[in-house]
Amino acid sequence: MRRNSEEASPDVLDRARRGDGRAFEDLARAVERPLYRHALRILNNPSDAEDVVQDALLSAWKSLSSFEGASFRAWIFRIATNRALDRLRTRKRRPELPLDPPTDDEDVGWAEPAAGGAELSELVGDREAVGLIEQALGLLPPEQRAALLLRDVEGFAYEEIASITTSEIGTVKSRIHRGRLAVRNALVAKGWKGPGG
Amino acid sequence: VHPFAELSAYIDEALDPQSRERVEAHLAACAICRTRVAELRSTARLIAALPTPVPARSLVPRVSVPFWLAPLRLASAVASGLALVVFVLSLGSGVAQRTGAPAAAQNDRSATAATGQPALAPAAPAPQTSPGAFSVAGSTTPNPAERTTVDTQTQKAVGPAGPTQTPASGQQSTAGPQAVALQAPANPEGRQSPLFWLALAIAFAVVAILATWRLRAA
Numbered sequence: 001m002r003r004n005s006e007e008a009s010p011d012v013l014d015r016a017r018r019g020d021g022r023a024f025e026d027l028a029r030a031v032e033r034p035l036y037r038h039a040l041r042i043l044n045n046p047s048d049a050e051d052v053v054q055d056a057l058l059s060a061w062k063s064l065s066s067f068e069g070a071s072f073r074a075w076i077f078r079i080a081t082n083r084a085l086d087r088l089r090t091r092k093r094r095p096e097l098p099l100d101p102p103t104d105d106e107d108v109g110w111a112e113p114a115a116g117g118a119e120l121s122e123l124v125g126d127r128e129a130v131g132l133i134e135q136a137l138g139l140l141p142p143e144q145r146a147a148l149l150l151r152d153v154e155g156f157a158y159e160e161i162a163s164i165t166t167s168e169i170g171t172v173k174s175r176i177h178r179g180r181l182a183v184r185n186a187l188v189a190k191g192w193k194g195p196g197g
Numbered sequence: 198v199h200p201f202a203e204l205s206a207y208i209d210e211a212l213d214p215q216s217r218e219r220v221e222a223h224l225a226a227c228a229i230c231r232t233r234v235a236e237l238r239s240t241a242r243l244i245a246a247l248p249t250p251v252p253a254r255s256l257v258p259r260v261s262v263p264f265w266l267a268p269l270r271l272a273s274a275v276a277s278g279l280a281l282v283v284f285v286l287s288l289g290s291g292v293a294q295r296t297g298a299p300a301a302a303q304n305d306r307s308a309t310a311a312t313g314q315p316a317l318a319p320a321a322p323a324p325q326t327s328p329g330a331f332s333v334a335g336s337t338t339p340n341p342a343e344r345t346t347v348d349t350q351t352q353k354a355v356g357p358a359g360p361t362q363t364p365a366s367g368q369q370s371t372a373g374p375q376a377v378a379l380q381a382p383a384n385p386e387g388r389q390s391p392l393f394w395l396a397l398a399i400a401f402a403v404v405a406i407l408a409t410w411r412l413r414a415a
Contacts, residue, residue: 021261
């Protein structure tokens with residue numbers, strides 16, 4: 001989860017906003033990896049993710065003087081998330097892609113855990129579980145996936161996610177819940193059970 | 198009624214105080230919802246603990262420029278302009294001298310006339326070399342003007358010569374007809390070839406353009 005220290009220092013941000021390229025490069029280096037992991041999990045393609053992050057950072061540099069928000073991190077995530085989702089939509093129009101993922105409206109039920117599985121809390125670091133979680137994330141509708149990642153991996157608050165994804169807070173709430181539930185169900189379907197047993 | 202849809206927001210502390218109290222009251226009495234909260238919380242932790250992939254290359258755009266780049270651009274632009282002015286002036290004075298000394302190619306004074314001649318005069322007399330003159334191969338265009346330039350810089354005056362004259366044997370000509378003289382020391386009378394100034398103007402202009410391009414890219 002995100003720590004407060006990950007937010008850009010006001011001094012560096014101010015210098016970057018006044019056109020100091022080195023200050024901007026410092027800001028960009030601090031968010032480069034989080035942006036990349038976010039873009040990669042949305043796009044599921046390293047090369048596309050790299051392009052999206054690089055484009056987003058360059059675009060941020062060009063429009064930094066107009067940035068007036070409180071959080072540089074939320075702002076740059078907004079640019080990168082939008083670009084990643086746009087890239088996904090462009091890709092979707094290509095014929096070689098398979099079936100559409102389930103829509104955002106699809107109802108997600110609560111699968112009952114099978115007996116004899118490991119507890120969810122024991123799975124951290126389990127390679128198989130990592131693969132399963134990533135697979136389950138990959139099957140979520142892109143907007144749901146983006147919202148869930150912004151919350152669980154990047155640690156943004158619901159209000160920030162609403163702003164980043166240009167959505168209503170109720171939509172964000174619903175996307176996060178459905179996405180998390182779908183991942184939980186994918187794990188349970190493989191025999192793991194929850195901490196309550 | 199179970200507040201299932203509220204449970205993730207409850208975990209994330211994203212509920213307003215009223216809803217939060219309601220969910221808490223329900224959880225105190227409902228084992229099913231307590232289990233679900235625990236499982237959703239575990240799922241969130243698992244997602245948060247996913248390994249962070251590392252990009253194969255740096256994704257940070259190079260936007261900073263060295264502090265000396267802007268002054269360099271200005272200085273290069275000014276120097277280019279000055280060199281161009283000197284080129285034009287020396288071109289004028291060269292024409293004047295050449296018309297005043299048509300037979301100059303026959304003796305030592307030929308250097309003055311030759312180095313001052315217009316670049317595009319293909320039937321120029323071959324000039325005298327300057328000690329230490331050097332040429333740098335820089336062009337693939339074998340046009341007469343350039344050949345004349347080479348001659349100007351590298352050959353000894355042996356009498357009137359056409360533009361197709363080859364470098365005299367025994368001279369340390371480092372380039373053939375495709376060479377362009379970029380620099381030559383002053384001839385005995387302290388003059389530079391007009392082409393030297395032209396080359397200097399072009400070189401400074403190239404530096405200024407490159408600096409501008411780099412500054413814009415940032």
